[in-house]
Amino acid sequence: MTSTKRLLTGLVLVVGLFPPLAAPASATPKAPNVHPWLLTLAEMPLGWSTAAAPAVGRTGCFALAVTLLSEHPGSSGTVAYEKGQAPLVQEMLVSWPAELAARHALKVVVANTASCHQFKDQGTTVTVEALNLGHYGSLSSAYQLTYTESGTVVAEDFVLALKGRAVMEFSYADEEDFLNTDLSQIQSLLATAMADVKG
Numbered sequence: 001m002t003s004t005k006r007l008l009t010g011l012v013l014v015v016g017l018f019p020p021l022a023a024p025a026s027a028t029p030k031a032p033n034v035h036p037w038l039l040t041l042a043e044m045p046l047g048w049s050t051a052a053a054p055a056v057g058r059t060g061c062f063a064l065a066v067t068l069l070s071e072h073p074g075s076s077g078t079v080a081y082e083k084g085q086a087p088l089v090q091e092m093l094v095s096w097p098a099e100l101a102a103r104h105a106l107k108v109v110v111a112n113t114a115s116c117h118q119f120k121d122q123g124t125t126v127t128v129e130a131l132n133l134g135h136y137g138s139l140s141s142a143y144q145l146t147y148t149e150s151g152t153v154v155a156e157d158f159v160l161a162l163k164g165r166a167v168m169e170f171s172y173a174d175e176e177d178f179l180n181t182d183l184s185q186i187q188s189l190l191a192t193a194m195a196d197v198k199g
Contacts, residue, residue, distance in 0.1 A: 031074020034093035034166055037197045038079045044089070045185070053080040053090055060119030062128055062145065064109055064160065064169050068094050071105035073167075087174040091193055095166040099199075103139065106162045110141050124149060133187060136194050137163035159190060164199015 041050055069076060073094035080090040096102040116128050124147050131142040140161040147154055156173040170193055172186045 029097045031095040031097045032165060032198070034075045034095050034197075035077045037093055037166070038077050039081070039089075039091050039189070039193050039196065040079075041081060043192050043196075044081050044189075045083075048081045048083050048089075051080040051082040051088060053078040053092075060121060060126075061116035062113060062119055062126070062143075064113070064158065065092055067109045067112055068092070068105055068167060068169065071096075071101075071108060073102075073105070085175070087172055089189060090169075090171045090173075092169040093166055093197065094169075097165065099162075099165050102165045102167050103162055106139060106141075106160060106167045109160060113141075113143065121147075131157055133157065133159055133183070133190065136190055137161040137168070137197075157186060161190075161194060163194060163197045166197050166199055168193060168197060 041048065071094075073096055076092065076094040078090065078092045080088065082088045094102075094105070096105065113128075118125060118127050120126070126145050126147040129144050129146075131144040133142045136159060140159060142157065142159045145156040145158065152175050154173060154175050156171055159168070159170045161168045161170070170190055172189070
Protein backbone atom coordinates (compact mmCIF):
# COMPACT_ATOMS: atom_id res chain seq x y z
CA MET A 1 0.00 0.00 0.00
CA THR A 2 1.41 3.37 -0.91
CA SER A 3 1.90 6.09 1.68
CA THR A 4 -0.91 8.13 0.08
CA LYS A 5 -3.38 5.23 0.35
CA ARG A 6 -2.35 4.60 3.95
CA LEU A 7 -2.97 8.29 4.76
CA LEU A 8 -6.43 8.27 3.14
CA THR A 9 -7.34 5.03 4.92
CA GLY A 10 -6.28 6.58 8.23
CA LEU A 11 -8.41 9.67 7.59
CA VAL A 12 -11.47 7.52 6.84
CA LEU A 13 -10.97 5.63 10.10
CA VAL A 14 -10.64 8.87 12.06
CA VAL A 15 -13.78 10.34 10.49
CA GLY A 16 -15.64 7.11 11.27
CA LEU A 17 -14.59 7.26 14.91
CA PHE A 18 -15.65 10.89 15.34
CA PRO A 19 -19.02 11.65 13.73
CA PRO A 20 -19.73 15.24 12.58
CA LEU A 21 -20.49 17.65 15.39
CA ALA A 22 -24.08 18.85 15.68
CA ALA A 23 -24.74 22.47 14.88
CA PRO A 24 -24.38 24.53 18.05
CA ALA A 25 -27.61 25.55 19.71
CA SER A 26 -28.45 29.21 19.52
CA ALA A 27 -27.11 31.03 22.55
CA THR A 28 -30.10 33.38 22.52
CA PRO A 29 -33.48 31.63 22.15
CA LYS A 30 -36.14 33.53 20.24
CA ALA A 31 -39.42 34.63 21.76
CA PRO A 32 -42.37 32.71 20.30
CA ASN A 33 -44.66 34.43 17.82
CA VAL A 34 -47.88 35.15 19.72
CA HIS A 35 -50.15 35.94 16.77
CA PRO A 36 -51.34 32.33 16.20
CA TRP A 37 -52.33 32.21 19.88
CA LEU A 38 -54.70 35.21 19.87
CA LEU A 39 -58.44 34.73 20.25
CA THR A 40 -60.27 34.41 16.94
CA LEU A 41 -63.75 35.59 16.02
CA ALA A 42 -64.75 31.95 15.52
CA GLU A 43 -64.08 31.36 19.23
CA MET A 44 -66.36 34.21 20.33
CA PRO A 45 -70.06 33.67 21.13
CA LEU A 46 -72.65 34.39 18.43
CA GLY A 47 -73.37 38.07 17.86
CA TRP A 48 -69.82 39.34 18.34
CA SER A 49 -67.77 41.12 15.69
CA THR A 50 -64.21 42.31 15.24
CA ALA A 51 -63.42 45.71 16.75
CA ALA A 52 -60.52 48.11 16.40
CA ALA A 53 -57.97 47.55 19.15
CA PRO A 54 -56.58 50.76 20.71
CA ALA A 55 -52.92 51.47 20.01
CA VAL A 56 -52.15 52.30 23.65
CA GLY A 57 -53.60 50.98 26.89
CA ARG A 58 -54.48 52.85 30.07
CA THR A 59 -52.21 55.53 31.41
CA GLY A 60 -51.42 56.62 34.96
CA CYS A 61 -50.71 54.01 37.62
CA PHE A 62 -52.75 51.41 35.71
CA ALA A 63 -50.58 51.36 32.59
CA LEU A 64 -50.55 47.57 32.21
CA ALA A 65 -49.90 47.37 28.46
CA VAL A 66 -47.38 50.19 28.45
CA THR A 67 -45.43 48.61 31.31
CA LEU A 68 -45.44 45.16 29.71
CA LEU A 69 -44.17 46.53 26.41
CA SER A 70 -41.48 48.52 28.22
CA GLU A 71 -40.04 45.19 29.44
CA HIS A 72 -38.84 44.52 25.87
CA PRO A 73 -40.88 41.50 24.77
CA GLY A 74 -39.83 39.67 21.63
CA SER A 75 -43.35 39.44 20.16
CA SER A 76 -46.68 41.13 20.81
CA GLY A 77 -50.16 41.14 19.33
CA THR A 78 -53.61 42.53 20.10
CA VAL A 79 -57.18 41.68 19.10
CA ALA A 80 -60.57 43.12 20.09
CA TYR A 81 -64.18 42.01 19.71
CA GLU A 82 -67.47 43.70 20.53
CA LYS A 83 -71.16 42.91 20.80
CA GLY A 84 -72.82 46.03 19.48
CA GLN A 85 -71.22 48.95 21.33
CA ALA A 86 -70.72 46.94 24.51
CA PRO A 87 -69.45 44.70 25.90
CA LEU A 88 -65.95 44.93 24.44
CA VAL A 89 -63.28 42.24 24.81
CA GLN A 90 -59.61 42.96 24.23
CA GLU A 91 -56.63 40.64 24.42
CA MET A 92 -52.96 41.54 24.28
CA LEU A 93 -50.29 38.85 24.25
CA VAL A 94 -46.57 39.47 24.71
CA SER A 95 -43.76 36.93 24.82
CA TRP A 96 -40.13 36.70 25.84
CA PRO A 97 -37.31 34.29 24.94
CA ALA A 98 -37.40 32.76 28.44
CA GLU A 99 -40.16 32.10 31.00
CA LEU A 100 -38.09 33.80 33.70
CA ALA A 101 -38.15 37.07 31.75
CA ALA A 102 -41.91 36.79 31.18
CA ARG A 103 -42.49 36.11 34.88
CA HIS A 104 -40.32 39.10 35.83
CA ALA A 105 -42.29 41.38 33.47
CA LEU A 106 -45.61 40.29 35.00
CA LYS A 107 -44.30 40.82 38.52
CA VAL A 108 -43.16 44.34 37.58
CA VAL A 109 -46.67 45.20 36.36
CA VAL A 110 -48.37 43.67 39.42
CA ALA A 111 -46.01 45.53 41.78
CA ASN A 112 -46.65 48.84 40.01
CA THR A 113 -50.40 48.27 40.22
CA ALA A 114 -50.50 47.20 43.88
CA SER A 115 -50.84 50.76 45.18
CA CYS A 116 -53.05 51.98 42.31
CA HIS A 117 -56.54 52.66 43.67
CA GLN A 118 -57.57 55.71 41.65
CA PHE A 119 -56.16 57.72 38.75
CA LYS A 120 -57.09 60.28 36.12
CA ASP A 121 -57.41 59.31 32.47
CA GLN A 122 -58.06 62.22 30.11
CA GLY A 123 -59.76 64.08 32.95
CA THR A 124 -61.93 61.13 34.02
CA THR A 125 -61.52 59.69 37.52
CA VAL A 126 -61.06 55.93 37.37
CA THR A 127 -61.37 53.67 40.45
CA VAL A 128 -59.35 50.43 40.66
CA GLU A 129 -60.30 47.42 42.78
CA ALA A 130 -58.94 43.89 43.08
CA LEU A 131 -61.14 41.29 41.39
CA ASN A 132 -61.51 37.56 41.97
CA LEU A 133 -62.03 35.74 38.68
CA GLY A 134 -60.14 32.58 39.59
CA HIS A 135 -56.62 31.53 38.64
CA TYR A 136 -55.28 31.36 35.11
CA GLY A 137 -51.94 30.10 33.86
CA SER A 138 -49.13 29.71 36.38
CA LEU A 139 -49.54 33.24 37.79
CA SER A 140 -52.43 35.69 37.45
CA SER A 141 -53.93 38.86 38.87
CA ALA A 142 -57.29 40.56 38.21
CA TYR A 143 -58.69 44.09 38.62
CA GLN A 144 -61.88 46.02 37.97
CA LEU A 145 -61.93 49.63 36.78
CA THR A 146 -65.08 51.76 37.09
CA TYR A 147 -65.71 55.27 35.82
CA THR A 148 -68.46 57.50 34.42
CA GLU A 149 -68.33 58.54 30.77
CA SER A 150 -70.96 60.91 29.36
CA GLY A 151 -73.29 60.00 32.21
CA THR A 152 -72.82 56.27 31.69
CA VAL A 153 -71.14 54.06 34.27
CA VAL A 154 -68.53 51.82 32.65
CA ALA A 155 -66.72 48.86 34.18
CA GLU A 156 -63.64 47.16 32.79
CA ASP A 157 -62.41 43.83 34.14
CA PHE A 158 -58.71 43.14 33.59
CA VAL A 159 -56.78 39.90 33.99
CA LEU A 160 -53.02 39.48 33.73
CA ALA A 161 -51.83 35.88 33.36
CA LEU A 162 -48.55 34.11 32.73
CA LYS A 163 -48.30 30.92 30.68
CA GLY A 164 -44.88 29.69 29.73
CA ARG A 165 -43.00 32.51 28.00
CA ALA A 166 -46.10 34.61 27.36
CA VAL A 167 -48.10 37.13 29.38
CA MET A 168 -51.71 37.90 28.54
CA GLU A 169 -53.61 41.08 29.32
CA PHE A 170 -57.33 40.35 28.93
CA SER A 171 -60.05 42.96 29.42
CA TYR A 172 -63.85 42.91 29.34
CA ALA A 173 -65.65 46.28 29.33
CA ASP A 174 -69.38 46.77 29.82
CA GLU A 175 -71.68 49.77 30.31
CA GLU A 176 -74.42 50.52 32.84
CA ASP A 177 -75.47 46.90 33.35
CA PHE A 178 -72.00 45.90 34.50
CA LEU A 179 -73.29 44.85 37.94
CA ASN A 180 -75.23 42.12 36.16
CA THR A 181 -72.36 41.10 33.89
CA ASP A 182 -72.27 37.36 33.30
CA LEU A 183 -69.00 36.44 35.02
CA SER A 184 -69.26 32.91 33.66
CA GLN A 185 -68.97 34.35 30.14
CA ILE A 186 -65.83 36.26 31.08
CA GLN A 187 -64.34 33.17 32.69
CA SER A 188 -65.24 31.04 29.68
CA LEU A 189 -63.57 33.48 27.29
CA LEU A 190 -60.53 33.64 29.55
CA ALA A 191 -60.27 29.87 29.64
CA THR A 192 -60.48 29.73 25.84
CA ALA A 193 -57.87 32.46 25.46
CA MET A 194 -55.48 30.71 27.87
CA ALA A 195 -55.93 27.37 26.09
CA ASP A 196 -54.82 29.01 22.84
CA VAL A 197 -51.52 30.15 24.38
CA LYS A 198 -48.90 27.47 23.88
CA GLY A 199 -46.22 29.24 25.90
